[in-house]
Amino acid sequence: MENIGTQVSLPFSRAFQIALQGIRNRLGRSLVTMSGVMLGIAFLMCTITTQLIDKTVNRERKLRQTVNLMENVLKSEIGAVQGKRIAVAAFGAISESERTLIASIVAAGPVELRGYGVEAAGVTRSGAKDLAADASVVLIFGDSKQCPLSLAELTACMTRKLALDTRADRAFTGTPDPSIRRELFFGKQIEEQASKQRIEAQRERSRLIWIVAVSLCVTVIGVANAMLMSVTERFREIGTMKCLGALSGFIRTLFLIESALIGFTGSVVGAVSGALFTMLVYSFTYSFATVFLSMPYDRLVLAGMTAVVIGTILAMLAALYPARVASRMVPASALRSTV
Amino acid sequence: MKRDRIIARAIDVKRKYALGGETVWALRGISMDIYEGEYLSIMGPSGSGKSTFFNMIGGLDKPTSGKVYIDHVDIAQLDPYELAWLRCRKIGYVFQTFNLIQVMSCIENVMLPMSFAGKDSEEARDEAMRILELVGLGNRPLHKPAELSGGQQQRVAIARALANSPDILLADEPTGNLDLKTGEEIIRLFRKLSDDLGVTVIAATHDLKMLKASDRIAWIDDGRLAKITTAEEVKIEVEEVK
Numbered sequence: 001m002e003n004i005g006t007q008v009s010l011p012f013s014r015a016f017q018i019a020l021q022g023i024r025n026r027l028g029r030s031l032v033t034m035s036g037v038m039l040g041i042a043f044l045m046c047t048i049t050t051q052l053i054d055k056t057v058n059r060e061r062k063l064r065q066t067v068n069l070m071e072n073v074l075k076s077e078i079g080a081v082q083g084k085r086i087a088v089a090a091f092g093a094i095s096e097s098e099r100t101l102i103a104s105i106v107a108a109g110p111v112e113l114r115g116y117g118v119e120a121a122g123v124t125r126s127g128a129k130d131l132a133a134d135a136s137v138v139l140i141f142g143d144s145k146q147c148p149l150s151l152a153e154l155t156a157c158m159t160r161k162l163a164l165d166t167r168a169d170r171a172f173t174g175t176p177d178p179s180i181r182r183e184l185f186f187g188k189q190i191e192e193q194a195s196k197q198r199i200e201a202q203r204e205r206s207r208l209i210w211i212v213a214v215s216l217c218v219t220v221i222g223v224a225n226a227m228l229m230s231v232t233e234r235f236r237e238i239g240t241m242k243c244l245g246a247l248s249g250f251i252r253t254l255f256l257i258e259s260a261l262i263g264f265t266g267s268v269v270g271a272v273s274g275a276l277f278t279m280l281v282y283s284f285t286y287s288f289a290t291v292f293l294s295m296p297y298d299r300l301v302l303a304g305m306t307a308v309v310i311g312t313i314l315a316m317l318a319a320l321y322p323a324r325v326a327s328r329m330v331p332a333s334a335l336r337s338t339v
Numbered sequence: 340m341k342r343d344r345i346i347a348r349a350i351d352v353k354r355k356y357a358l359g360g361e362t363v364w365a366l367r368g369i370s371m372d373i374y375e376g377e378y379l380s381i382m383g384p385s386g387s388g389k390s391t392f393f394n395m396i397g398g399l400d401k402p403t404s405g406k407v408y409i410d411h412v413d414i415a416q417l418d419p420y421e422l423a424w425l426r427c428r429k430i431g432y433v434f435q436t437f438n439l440i441q442v443m444s445c446i447e448n449v450m451l452p453m454s455f456a457g458k459d460s461e462e463a464r465d466e467a468m469r470i471l472e473l474v475g476l477g478n479r480p481l482h483k484p485a486e487l488s489g490g491q492q493q494r495v496a497i498a499r500a501l502a503n504s505p506d507i508l509l510a511d512e513p514t515g516n517l518d519l520k521t522g523e524e525i526i527r528l529f530r531k532l533s534d535d536l537g538v539t540v541i542a543a544t545h546d547l548k549m550l551k552a553s554d555r556i557a558w559i560d561d562g563r564l565a566k567i568t569t570a571e572e573v574k575i576e577v578e579e580v581k
Contacts, residue, residue, distance in 0.1 A: 004412050007423035008457050025442040240438040243399070244499070245427025245455035248419060331426065332399040334438055335390070335511045 010250055019257040026230070030262055033226040037266030038273070040219030041311040044212055045274030048303045051205075053282050056294040060286075066097040067104060070166075070185050074101075077162060077183060078136045081111050087135040089128070089154055090117040091170075092144025098166060101139075117142070133157040140165040150174025151182060216314060223318035227259055231326040238326050239334025248327040255323035256316055263315020267308040274307075275300060345411075346506055346539050347373040347396050352405035354391050365391040367562035368405065375506065376537040378530065380550050383559035390511075392559055393543045397432065397509040398425050410506060427455050431500025431538075435512035437492040439484040445471060445495045446480040452502040470498045474528060490521030497528060501538070508532065510542040514549060526552045547573075 023030045105111055106122035115123040116131045132138050132155050140163055150173045155161040161180040168184050238251055282291045354366040365388045373379055383389035394400035395407050398414050407414050439448050449467040471477050474494040484492050500508055514522035530552050533540045550556050550573050558565040
């Protein structure tokens with residue numbers, strides 16, 4: 001008489017193979033389940049891509065707004081720039097908006113721009129002394145709080161002594177001269193508006209996180225429901241496998257692999273389509289080039305891979321309960337002749 | 340037919356089910372010996388406990404009280420791993436609805452229990468081919484079940500049941516979904532397997548043709564073994580009715 005042995009567990013590759021065949025067999029149902037994961041992950045990817053686009057596009061938009069504002073201030077002080085002489089003095093590093101303003105003045109030309117401490121196309125280099133000679137205005141740029149020159153030195157030889165500064169807190173040497181007007185590009189109002197916008201953006205983000213979390217929960221429930229239906233539909237197949245010697249653990253692995261595969265495929269499709277869709281939609285508002293060229297692709301790809309990992313894990317989590325139901329199915333269920 | 344070795348034995352087997360808070364006794368104490376190499380039919384009206392008894396003998400269910408031995412092993416003592424081993428190698432199951440895995444070809448279906456038994460090689464493929472030839476389907480190993488007729492599908496299912504050379508072939512209404520002619524062919528195949536391979540065939544059936552082919556018939560009624568008859572006795576009874 002032969003003794004009873006203990007059934008061995010099948011290798012993972014065999015389970016994978018059978019799970020893959022199972023998906024192929026029920027392609028329609030698998031695609032429906034997959035589309036659930038796809039939608040959830042596509043939504044997640046949409047929000048991430050939106051954030052990334054906003055970051056780049058927002059910077060551009062803000063810059064445009066700032067330069068616009070500076071142009072208006074300049075225009076209200078001296079009128080049109082054409083045919084005028086404008087002096088630019090920079091202390092410390094020049095900001096992007098300042099550089100863009102210089103470029104836009106040059107572009108608006110014909111205009112004579114003389115610069116002290118400024119290296120830019122269309123700007124003639126000049127010493128500090130004769131910088132402002134016959135100029136309509138001296139623009140004071142740069143991020144340095146301390147200016148090593150006095151306002152009187154900067155506005156020497158000007159008929160109408162006028163300086164426009166980008167920093168309100170800049171300190172000059174020497175005693176203040178009441179005949180020199182120093183105006184600011186940016187008033188206090190603008191600062192307040194910016195902080196208000198920041199708070200609003202923060203609120204918007206936390207709201208978005210909630211919506212994404214809820215949508216992912218809905219995805220998990222959807223996949224769990226689909227897998228549960230798939231299990232009840234396949235009671236006979238599961239029972240048959242058990243009659244042929246499959247262990248409960250094998251059946252559980254089978255369903256987990258199937259769900260992971262569906263989750264992975266759905267996530268990949270969802271991540272790609274979500275990112276593409278968002279970028280195309282933004283291309284309508286901003287230019288195609290702005291969106292596609294300024295996108296930080298390394299971060300987008302990283303976000304995509306994270307989304308795929310999340311989708312796969314969520315799909316497997318969703319399959320935990322259905323897989324348990326399947327593994328607990330008794331072999332005798334294979335004998336039931338009615339569905 | 341040799342009757343020297345007992346392959347399965349039931350001793351005062353009782354089984355109760357809880358149905359909506361009510362206790363129902365499906366089996367009220369059945370004792371029976373099943374011999375190696377015999378062809379046994381289990382007969383009984385629906386609700387008689389026939390299926391329950393059939394499941395017990397096949398190691399698919401455990402008794403509430405009493406003992407079921409398969410090849411001298413008390414199945415109540417086995418853990419899930421040992422039960423799976425038993426189902427894989429000792430018993431081959433044939434179903435009324437064939438239950439072939441639809442995505443797999445015939446030969447893959449036959450090889451499935453072999454891979455559960457840890458045999459996953461070229462030799463397994465050769466062995467599966469040999470069994471398919473034995474059941475008369477050697478010419479279409481790569482067909483999918485859907486491309487075959489009902490009778491052919493049941494032959495594949497029988498080949499699959501024989502994959503790990505089991506001692507017992509357990510068939511649940513194997514001709515229930517087949518027409519008269521193919522049903523007869525399947526019965527002849529069972530008879531042949533029983534005679535040639537010495538495999539014990541246990542079949543739950545309503546089919547009169549099945550009864551005539553069997554060595555013994557166990558009649559189950561109301562959870563008890565009503566009688567055990569031989570095929571000759573059945574023939575006589577049927578003729579009397581006619």
